[in-house]
Amino acid sequence: AATANYTFTVQSMKINQLCNSTDIIAVNGQLPGPTIDVFEGDEVVVDVINASPYNLTIHWHGILQKLTPWADGPSMVTQCPIQPNGSYTYRFNVTGHEGTLWWHAHSSFLRATVYGALIIRPRNGTAYPFPAPDQEVPVVLGEWWSQNVVDVEKDAVMAGQLPSHSDAFTINGLTGQLYQCANETFTAVVQPNTTVLLRVINAALNTHLFFKVAGHNFTVVAVDACYTANYTTDTLVLAPGNTVDALVYTGAAPGSYYMAVEPHHTLSPAATTDASDGGSVATGILLYNGTSATATPAMPAMPNNSDSTTANDFYSGLRGVPAAVPSPVDVNMTIQLGLGQLPCDAAQTNCSVNAFAAAMNGVSFRLPTQMSLLEAQFGNASGVYTADFPDGVPPNGTAMVEGTKVRSLPYNSTVEVVLQNPMAFPSESHPIHLHGFNFFVLAQGLGTFAPGNASAYNLVDPVARNTIAVPAGGWAVIRFVANNPGMWFFHCHLDAHVPMGLGMVFAVENGTTADSMLPPPPADLPVC
Numbered sequence: 114a115a116t117a118n119y120t121f122t123v124q125s126m127k128i129n130q131l132c133n134s135t136d137i138i139a140v141n142g143q144l145p146g147p148t149i150d151v152f153e154g155d156e157v158v159v160d161v162i163n164a165s166p167y168n169l170t171i172h173w174h175g176i177l178q179k180l181t182p183w184a185d186g187p188s189m190v191t192q193c194p195i196q197p198n199g200s201y202t203y204r205f206n207v208t209g210h211e212g213t214l215w216w217h218a219h220s221s222f223l224r225a226t227v228y229g230a231l232i233i234r235p236r237n238g239t240a241y242p243f244p245a246p247d248q249e250v251p252v253v254l255g256e257w258w259s260q261n262v263v264d265v266e267k268d269a270v271m272a273g274q275l276p277s278h279s280d281a282f283t284i285n286g287l288t289g290q291l292y293q294c295a296n297e298t299f300t301a302v303v304q305p306n307t308t309v310l311l312r313v314i315n316a317a318l319n320t321h322l323f324f325k326v327a328g329h330n331f332t333v334v335a336v337d338a339c340y341t342a343n344y345t346t347d348t349l350v351l352a353p354g355n356t357v358d359a360l361v362y363t364g365a366a367p368g369s370y371y372m373a374v375e376p377h378h379t380l381s382p383a384a385t386t387d388a389s390d391g392g393s394v395a396t397g398i399l400l401y402n403g404t405s406a407t408a409t410p411a412m413p414a415m416p417n418n419s420d421s422t423t424a425n426d427f428y429s430g431l432r433g434v435p436a437a438v439p440s441p442v443d444v445n446m447t448i449q450l451g452l453g454q455l456p457c458d459a460a461q462t463n464c465s466v467n468a469f470a471a472a473m474n475g476v477s478f479r480l481p482t483q484m485s486l487l488e489a490q491f492g493n494a495s496g497v498y499t500a501d502f503p504d505g506v507p508p509n510g511t512a513m514v515e516g517t518k519v520r521s522l523p524y525n526s527t528v529e530v531v532l533q534n535p536m537a538f539p540s541e542s543h544p545i546h547l548h549g550f551n552f553f554v555l556a557q558g559l560g561t562f563a564p565g566n567a568s569a570y571n572l573v574d575p576v577a578r579n580t581i582a583v584p585a586g587g588w589a590v591i592r593f594v595a596n597n598p599g600m601w602f603f604h605c606h607l608d609a610h611v612p613m614g615l616g617m618v619f620a621v622e623n624g625t626t627a628d629s630m631l632p633p634p635p636a637d638l639p640v641c
């Protein structure tokens with residue numbers, strides 16, 4: 114295994130998008146930022162230099178961070194932010210899984226433009242569990258905001274509202290030619306009669322996405338950098354945070370094909386189409402070598418924006434590779450986690466931050482301000498958090514409380530979490546992301562979870578993931594082994610829901626051996 118060194122300079126830059134020159138924050142003057150491309154087992158060292166005017170951190174989404182919790186990155190969970198003119202070096206190993214992940218800013222809304230791909234290849238001497246592709250193409254799907262995203266978030270929080278919508282979607286930073294004033298279109302030139310591996314990432318802030326390529330099917334081989342059984346489909350569905358590795362087989366004849374991305378609106382019962390972005394489709398082009406670049410590309414038929422059937426079929430159709438899944442007798446604790454969003458009316462007097470707040474088990478999560486949770490855990494500091502995150506869903510009508518509440522997990526405990534979305538409108542699909550672990554998705558379904566659903570658990574070849582889209586008006590059950598001491602954020606990956614409080618933190622305790630204890634913080638850990 115080798116060490117891969119990167120320097121990320123985070124700074125303002127001007128970009129032309131939708132007929133306007135706009136200032137954004139980006140890494141090394143690129144959108145998307147640089148791709149980290151390494152082999153499983155490598156050490157990655159990234160010097161992050163904050164030349165932007167904002168506090169920020171970088172998170173390596175999906176990296177297991179075994180015994181390197183100080184490199185995980187969520188602001189005020191594992192570190193204080195890097196202040197303007199500050200720097201911090203993230204050091205971690207890329208072990209335990211292969212495929213496509215990504216990195217992004219993890220403070221305020223900065224990840225709108227501070228993101229990039231993170232590719233983990235099979236280590237030397239090993240191969241993909243599928244025939245090697247002839248070509249690989251990262252396809253990073255994003256959301257474009259014409260306004261300053263930090264202001265968008267601040268305004269929304271202060272006004273107690275959901276933020277306004279983004280102005281366009283992007284493929285590798287480009288909106289594509291179907292938008293008015295589109296600057297450029299991402300074009301992948303491919304050879305006829307070959308296999309192309311698309312590494313697709315949903316880096317959008319707040320939007321579930323459908324992705325298609327005209328005239329081609331996908332063979333999904335991995336999600337969230339965990340291999341799957343081959344799964345053939347013409348539509349990829351990605352919640353914010355999700356990645357999909359998919360093979361595309363090119364045909365013999367010349368051709369030009371749009372790849373297209375559109376929002377999937379998950380509100381249930383299906384809401385009226387979202388007027389602000391419901392019709393927008395970002396496009397790129399899959400261009401066979403030898404085809405005229407001016408040929409009109411074929412356009413795929415896109416699903417309806419509110420087509421949750423396609424999404425549910427995709428998610429529940431995926432199978433992992435046969436794995437040693439912790440059996441029910443091994444489960445040390447089952448946590449019922451009710452997701453809720455509700456307006457703070459007179460009955461919810463504790464909602465001081467937002468007029469519209471969200472909670473898990475009735476607790477609207479607030480980040481600490483004086484020091485990070487991990488520093489408090491390591492130093493046994495009191496007054497930073499409380500370890501009384503409730504185990505079950507509070508009875509109907511209970512007012513939500515604000516708090517920095519964590520759930521302690523003994524080292525190596527096997528944890529099952531039953532995630533339940535509300536039944537009543539507005540229910541929407543929340544992509545719940547766990548830091549520091551992959552989990553198995555045992556089952557998901559519509560309606561209210563009942564103990565009898567356990568008979569449908571897949572304990573043979575469940576898909577492994579780091580982000581699960583809990584269906585609107587439905588539930589999902591996951592299992593993981595808490596074998597990594599530290600503070601691990603478990604939150605909705607719709608960025609708008611984080612300041613609203615839709616998250617909690619697992620505090621995994623130390624084990625008893627030297628290789629199961631929190632390491633001390635690095636010397637350059639930023640201070641608050």
Ligand code: C2O
Nearest residue numbers: 174187354546602
């Ligand atoms: Cu990709 Cu806590 O985030």
